Amino acid sequence: MSSGSRRFQKQIFIASLENGGSPALVEELSGEDIELVLDIRRWPARHWRRHPPEQLAPVLTAAEVYYLHRPELGPEPGHWLAGGDRWKLNTRAYRRLLRSREGAVAWAAGLALRHRTCVVSQFAAPNDADRRVLAEVIGELAGLRSLALSSRPKGHMDPTRPAGWTATASAAHIGVRWLDIHSHRPDQRC
Amino acid sequence: MNFFHWDGAPLFEAEILAATSCGHAVELESGQTLERPGHDDYERALREGGRLGSAEKLTDRPELVAAAQAHWHAEGGNSCIFSAYLSEERQDHGWETFVVLESGPAAELAAGIEEIVAPRLAAPAIEIVSVVLPNLDDAAELAALVGHLGALPDWSAVEIGEETDEHAGALVKVGLRRDVELDFESEVLGFGCHPGAARTRLAPFTELAIRAKPPPRFKSHMRAVMADIRLPDISGATMGEWGKETAQLRESMLGDGHDLRGKAKVTFVLPKTAWEASKNL
Numbered sequence: 001m002s003s004g005s006r007r008f009q010k011q012i013f014i015a016s017l018e019n020g021g022s023p024a025l026v027e028e029l030s031g032e033d034i035e036l037v038l039d040i041r042r043w044p045a046r047h048w049r050r051h052p053p054e055q056l057a058p059v060l061t062a063a064e065v066y067y068l069h070r071p072e073l074g075p076e077p078g079h080w081l082a083g084g085d086r087w088k089l090n091t092r093a094y095r096r097l098l099r100s101r102e103g104a105v106a107w108a109a110g111l112a113l114r115h116r117t118c119v120v121s122q123f124a125a126p127n128d129a130d131r132r133v134l135a136e137v138i139g140e141l142a143g144l145r146s147l148a149l150s151s152r153p154k155g156h157m158d159p160t161r162p163a164g165w166t167a168t169a170s171a172a173h174i175g176v177r178w179l180d181i182h183s184h185r186p187d188q189r190c
Numbered sequence: 191m192n193f194f195h196w197d198g199a200p201l202f203e204a205e206i207l208a209a210t211s212c213g214h215a216v217e218l219e220s221g222q223t224l225e226r227p228g229h230d231d232y233e234r235a236l237r238e239g240g241r242l243g244s245a246e247k248l249t250d251r252p253e254l255v256a257a258a259q260a261h262w263h264a265e266g267g268n269s270c271i272f273s274a275y276l277s278e279e280r281q282d283h284g285w286e287t288f289v290v291l292e293s294g295p296a297a298e299l300a301a302g303i304e305e306i307v308a309p310r311l312a313a314p315a316i317e318i319v320s321v322v323l324p325n326l327d328d329a330a331e332l333a334a335l336v337g338h339l340g341a342l343p344d345w346s347a348v349e350i351g352e353e354t355d356e357h358a359g360a361l362v363k364v365g366l367r368r369d370v371e372l373d374f375e376s377e378v379l380g381f382g383c384h385p386g387a388a389r390t391r392l393a394p395f396t397e398l399a400i401r402a403k404p405p406p407r408f409k410s411h412m413r414a415v416m417a418d419i420r421l422p423d424i425s426g427a428t429m430g431e432w433g434k435e436t437a438q439l440r441e442s443m444l445g446d447g448h449d450l451r452g453k454a455k456v457t458f459v460l461p462k463t464a465w466e467a468s469k470n471l
């Protein structure tokens with residue numbers, strides 16, 4: 001592999017903002033040497049249980065992590081379909097939206113190539129389809145593998161969560177969906 | 191604007207340039223002289239090596255201008271071991287060069303440079319964008335160009351201080367800045383054989399070297415500098431050694447007298463009269 005290609009990142013990460021306060025978040029991000037956080041939340045601020053952008057930005061920049069809030073890269077409210085024990089994302093509609101925002105996605109892909117990036121949105125799995133789809137789209141464009149950041153969700157009920165959310169649904173997904181990437185350290189990138 | 195774009199592919203003239211004799215002596219404060227190849231040395235070497243016709247001038251051949259300037263950096267002309275390494279393998283490290291042969295009105299030249307530079311600063315693979323101006327040798331023209339660049343929307347020019355040089359007279363240290371992504375400000379490095387220039391900047395041709403990207407991690411100083419370029423192939427120990435060597439070489443070349451002129455925040459050291467005159471253009 002040439003040193004030219006080694007300059008670029010190989011993965012893009014995703015993470016929830018539900019799993020603890022700011023110190024826990026910073027610890028989680030620094031554990032994987034994340035350099036840039038791309039926040040795609042579009043929900044009204046009153047629904048953000050933790051980490052509204054104006055609070056998150058100074059915490060992350062103090063930890064030398066770039067913070068970019070780009071709600072235009074997140075799904076529109078109409079893309080979320082309530083029902084059953086979880087919210088479902090109309091991924092086809094969301095992907096169509098992202099295709100129409102090619103310039104913004106390409107910009108994000110360029111950043112993700114250069115900075116170890118984590119796409120964040122509010123809710124823990126399984127309501128994480130928004131960040132998964134965006135990370136996949138960016139990953140396809142930039143040749144990056146999409147991985148979930150290691151996490152320890154608390155699983156308790158949150159009154160501000162969308163209707164249909166249950167802790168049981170969250171816990172059922174954690175074991176199978178969160179990938180163990182601790183063996184991959186920053187100094188082993190390539 | 192008429193320019194030549196060199197992507198930094200390995201130098202086909204490397205062998206010829208390696209044989210360049212050093213006729214350009216840089217006098218150091220210690221009393222010693224440091225020999226560095228100058229414009230004439232490169233022209234002679236390339237002519238003797240058959241790359242330049244007997245009636246041709248080096249400044250008419252932009253690809254050779256780019257190669258000669260890259261060779262000067264790679265040979266440690268600017269005292270930085272890291273940039274010498276980068277210059278040897280420019281393509282791998284995203285160092286692009288544009289050679290602008292025009293020497294028209296400063297306002298047009300500045301606008302043309304911005305036109306060249308803007309799209310390349312945004313390209314993910316690019317770390318440094320160099321604009322080499324082989325036909326710009328005059329201090330007044332350089333001051334005018336700096337003034338016009340500084341007045342462009344995404345640029346600024348800041349006065350960093352004044353000095354008096356026994357040969358060059360009253361000088362002004364000017365820093366050019368160019369906005370780059372994530373709201374960072376790139377400190378532009380300037381090179382060229384200009385009166386009063388720091389000894390580490392005496393390249394054969396006038397050059398603006400722009401750091402194209404912000405640092406890998408957020409820094410509150412919001413400055414984009416060459417020192418933040420990732421060198422994934424270089425071990426920490428080697429980085430440390432190169433840092434020490436660079437500091438020693440820089441100190442021996444600059445001494446106390448040129449130390450402030452050679453700071454990264456200084457783009458060019460300009461004659462005060464020329465700089466003041468540029469403000470009225």
